[in-house]
Amino acid sequence: MPILWLFVLVLALGLIGFVLGRMRALKDAHGDIRQLHSLPNYYGANVLFATLIPGFAVMVIWLIAQPMVIQSQVTSLIPERAYTDAGSLNLVMSDVRRVAEGLDVAVAEGAMTHEQARDIRSEFTDVRARLGAVGVALGSNVEPYVLQAAQKYRTLSNGGLWLMTALVLGAAVLGFVLSYLRTNKEQRSRNSVERVVLALLIGAASIAILTTLGIVLSLFSNTIEFFKLYPAKDFFFGLTWSPSFGGGSELGILPLFWGTFYISFIALAVAVPIGLFAAVYLSEYAGPKVRAIAKPLLEVLAGIPTIVYGLFALLTVGPLLVNLFGDGGALGVDWMKGGTAVMTAGLVMGVMLIPFVSSLSDDIINAVPQAMRDGSLGLGATKSETVKQVILPAALPGIVGAILLAASRAIGETMIVVLGAGAAARLSANPFEAMTTVTAKIVSQLTGDADFSSPEALVAFALGMTLFVITLALNIFALYIVRKYREQYD
Amino acid sequence: MNDMRIVKRDVDMNDTKISAKGVQVFYGDTHAIKDVDVEIKDKTVTAFIGPSGCGKSTFLRCLNRMNDTIDVCRVEGKILLDQEDIYDKRVDPVQLRAKVGMVFQKPNPFPKSIYDNVAYGPRIHGLAGSKADLDVIVEKSLRRAAIWDEVKDRLQAPGTGLSGGQQQRLCIARAVATEPEVLLMDEPCSALDPIATLQVEELIDELRENFSVVIVTHSMQQAARVSQKTAFFHLGNLVEYGDTQQIFTNPKDERTESYITGRIG
Numbered sequence: 001m002p003i004l005w006l007f008v009l010v011l012a013l014g015l016i017g018f019v020l021g022r023m024r025a026l027k028d029a030h031g032d033i034r035q036l037h038s039l040p041n042y043y044g045a046n047v048l049f050a051t052l053i054p055g056f057a058v059m060v061i062w063l064i065a066q067p068m069v070i071q072s073q074v075t076s077l078i079p080e081r082a083y084t085d086a087g088s089l090n091l092v093m094s095d096v097r098r099v100a101e102g103l104d105v106a107v108a109e110g111a112m113t114h115e116q117a118r119d120i121r122s123e124f125t126d127v128r129a130r131l132g133a134v135g136v137a138l139g140s141n142v143e144p145y146v147l148q149a150a151q152k153y154r155t156l157s158n159g160g161l162w163l164m165t166a167l168v169l170g171a172a173v174l175g176f177v178l179s180y181l182r183t184n185k186e187q188r189s190r191n192s193v194e195r196v197v198l199a200l201l202i203g204a205a206s207i208a209i210l211t212t213l214g215i216v217l218s219l220f221s222n223t224i225e226f227f228k229l230y231p232a233k234d235f236f237f238g239l240t241w242s243p244s245f246g247g248g249s250e251l252g253i254l255p256l257f258w259g260t261f262y263i264s265f266i267a268l269a270v271a272v273p274i275g276l277f278a279a280v281y282l283s284e285y286a287g288p289k290v291r292a293i294a295k296p297l298l299e300v301l302a303g304i305p306t307i308v309y310g311l312f313a314l315l316t317v318g319p320l321l322v323n324l325f326g327d328g329g330a331l332g333v334d335w336m337k338g339g340t341a342v343m344t345a346g347l348v349m350g351v352m353l354i355p356f357v358s359s360l361s362d363d364i365i366n367a368v369p370q371a372m373r374d375g376s377l378g379l380g381a382t383k384s385e386t387v388k389q390v391i392l393p394a395a396l397p398g399i400v401g402a403i404l405l406a407a408s409r410a411i412g413e414t415m416i417v418v419l420g421a422g423a424a425a426r427l428s429a430n431p432f433e434a435m436t437t438v439t440a441k442i443v444s445q446l447t448g449d450a451d452f453s454s455p456e457a458l459v460a461f462a463l464g465m466t467l468f469v470i471t472l473a474l475n476i477f478a479l480y481i482v483r484k485y486r487e488q489y490d
Numbered sequence: 491m492n493d494m495r496i497v498k499r500d501v502d503m504n505d506t507k508i509s510a511k512g513v514q515v516f517y518g519d520t521h522a523i524k525d526v527d528v529e530i531k532d533k534t535v536t537a538f539i540g541p542s543g544c545g546k547s548t549f550l551r552c553l554n555r556m557n558d559t560i561d562v563c564r565v566e567g568k569i570l571l572d573q574e575d576i577y578d579k580r581v582d583p584v585q586l587r588a589k590v591g592m593v594f595q596k597p598n599p600f601p602k603s604i605y606d607n608v609a610y611g612p613r614i615h616g617l618a619g620s621k622a623d624l625d626v627i628v629e630k631s632l633r634r635a636a637i638w639d640e641v642k643d644r645l646q647a648p649g650t651g652l653s654g655g656q657q658q659r660l661c662i663a664r665a666v667a668t669e670p671e672v673l674l675m676d677e678p679c680s681a682l683d684p685i686a687t688l689q690v691e692e693l694i695d696e697l698r699e700n701f702s703v704v705i706v707t708h709s710m711q712q713a714a715r716v717s718q719k720t721a722f723f724h725l726g727n728l729v730e731y732g733d734t735q736q737i738f739t740n741p742k743d744e745r746t747e748s749y750i751t752g753r754i755g
């Protein structure tokens with residue numbers, strides 16, 4: 001594991017730099033800390049960073065660039081007749097890598113010398129048999145050009161490794177020596193450490209943003225691919241969802257959207273009033289003791305994995321509803337055929353969202369200044385009049401924001417739907433029928449041995465992209481409203 | 491201190507409006523008000539002065555039971571409004587606060603229109619029989635608060651959009667609209683600039699015709715300018731209570747004298 005060792009080596013160098021840099025600064029100030037521009041540790045950290053940053057930077061760049069360079073060099077050795085398109089070139093390249101690894105293993109086990117591994121010719125030696133003897137099984141006989149490419153691959157990557165080690169160590173040592181020599185008591189090491197910290201923070205923030213971008217891009221290319229195979233009009237306006245991997249599928253998104261919004265609507269109809277009332281109780285009525293217990297308890301609900309809610313829907317709520325609304329049920333109405341239904345999933349999802357709504361609304365209600373309450377109470381209003389007439393109107397934009405955030409969670413929820421609402425894509429107004437949502441269908445289209453170039457599998461990306469756009473719009477709208485509300489009391 | 495002018499006014503010594511006897515207030519273990527007796531006259535402006543933290547606000551909030559909204563607060567003793575104990579079990583604090591209105595230190599208009607701000611109290615207490623009645627009450631209250639001319643063209647504009655002084659007068663109009671008998675004001679001018687302060691002070695003087703006004707202030711000039719009676723609080727005790735003129739010219743207690751001459755504060 002030479003890369004790990006290299007890593008450890010650079011790290012050790014950095015730590016030595018820390019100790020030495022610190023000592024040098026102290027010595028320069030004759031041991032008197034007050035003469036230093038910065039605290040001694042900053043001088044140490046300065047040398048540490050000067051060692052680690054160039055070392056690791058070279059290492060990262062090299063590790064990214066080397067495979068690309070080798071790939072392009074080795075590919076030129078493979079005759080064009082051996083591959084027809086990019087896909088089969090990749091297959092040949094993976095053969096090459098496998099043979100190269102096999103040769104490595106053979107050398108490591110002593111079955112071949114370095115020279116042999118470098119010079120053998122498949123015309124004269126049965127490479128497949130020799131590699132098989134050391135436990136590397138190859139699918140077919142090794143073509144001469146594959147062996148050559150593999151040998152080139154080996155030389156290049158071995159050489160590359162040595163070169164990298166040298167460069168990384170060189171960069172680290174150079175940084176070490178330069179910053180060590182520059183360490184003196186006047187040096188503003190505190191400020192340079194500050195800059196490194198800043199760069200680190202910016203890096204962390206950009207990773208989050210770049211990841212989001214990456215997600216969008218990865219969805220994007222597959223979505224485009226899908227729309228090449230399936231007309232966008234049929235996708236967005238089709239009323240039937242019946243994928244069949246044999247071909248002739250109808251992939252209309254509308255039944256899925258209908259299910260998504262129906263279930264989300266029921267969930268919100270449950271979660272918003274209950275969550276809001278809970279928030280009003282907690283923030284306006286409950287004493288500090290009740291609040292200290294009840295608030296965390298409510299928030300525990302938010303920590304329950306959704307699969308557990310799904311089981312609750314499947315095993316408890318579904319049968320309960322059937323007993324009420326099903327054939328021969330307590331109400332004698334026979335509306336419900338089975339436990340999985342829009343109502344089941346909606347109710348359970350609503351319970352899941354209660355803490356979400358209540359916790360956000362609680363924060364928003366608490367942000368309404370006490371002066372508003374005092375003003376209203378001082379005029380002889382009761383608590384509930386105050387809540388209804390002053391606090392809720394003042395907090396309304398924020399609460400709407402909270403509800404929209406809850407809605408985007410409801411729309412994205414999957415597990416509860418899979419277990420509670422069934423898998424039938426259906427356009428129906430009866431809440432006691434089984435339906436399904438966009439997210440649940442994304443899962444089912446991608447599980448199993450789907451062929452990733454068929455529209456039936458690719459549709460998952462189009463679904464995901466559509467959902468992403470909708471929830472993004474909802475979130476942006478929610479944030480906009482919440483922000484607008486925040487400015488109000490300043 | 492030399493610009494302090496004592497306004498001589500004919501203080502009509504009419505009946506006692508509020509009478510407090512042996513009032514003690516505790517915040518948990520903190521003893522904030524210690525055995526205070528005071529008689530507040532009707533149609534009079536009474537000023538509470540004293541160094542910060544001496545309990546002026548606390549005592550003021552006892553008078554309309556706003557302290558009930560603070561969990562740790564406990565009030566002992568008797569406070570009579572028109573000979574009736576306001577801490578009696580039969581008294582509804584909500585009803586009481588309609589009779590004893592309050593204006594706060596920082597203007598706190600609701601995020602509603604100017605009209606709705608003033609109409610808030612009358613609506614809650616059902617004081618207006620019709621929309622026209624309500625219009626009359628709103629106009630009258632805004633006139634009393636000396637802000638009608640400034641806002642009559644924009645009654646539907648948000649109350650939070652007014653300037654600080656206008657907001658405070660709006661809050662006074664809001665308090666006046668419920669026809670209280672006593673108006674409590676906790677440092678109503680401390681967030682205002684001098685001109686707005688002057689407007690509010692003039693207003694207080696006019697309000698005296700209809701209400702008993704109790705005002706907490708940290709400005710002794712203000713107490714001297716607007717009040718007829720002054721109570722000096724110190725460390726939770728009511729040190730001295732008397733005619734404003736007497737307190738400022740001839741204080742009986744040493745601590746009062748030190749305070750008004752600026753030696754403690």
Ligand SMILES: Nc1ncnc2c1ncn2[C@@H]1O[C@H](COP(=O)(O)OP(=O)(O)O)[C@@H](O)[C@H]1O
Pocket residue numbers: 517520522540541542543544545546547548549560562
């Ligand atoms: N809500 C409260 N909880 C606990 N202690 C309080 C509270 N409000 C006021 N106090 C205490 O009561 C004392 C009197 O406060 P306050 O009446 O606000 O003084 P003033 O208005 O004269 O400046 C102070 O010591 C203060 O710390």
Ligand SMILES: [Mg+2]
Pocket residue numbers: 546547548
């Ligand atoms: Mg105060």
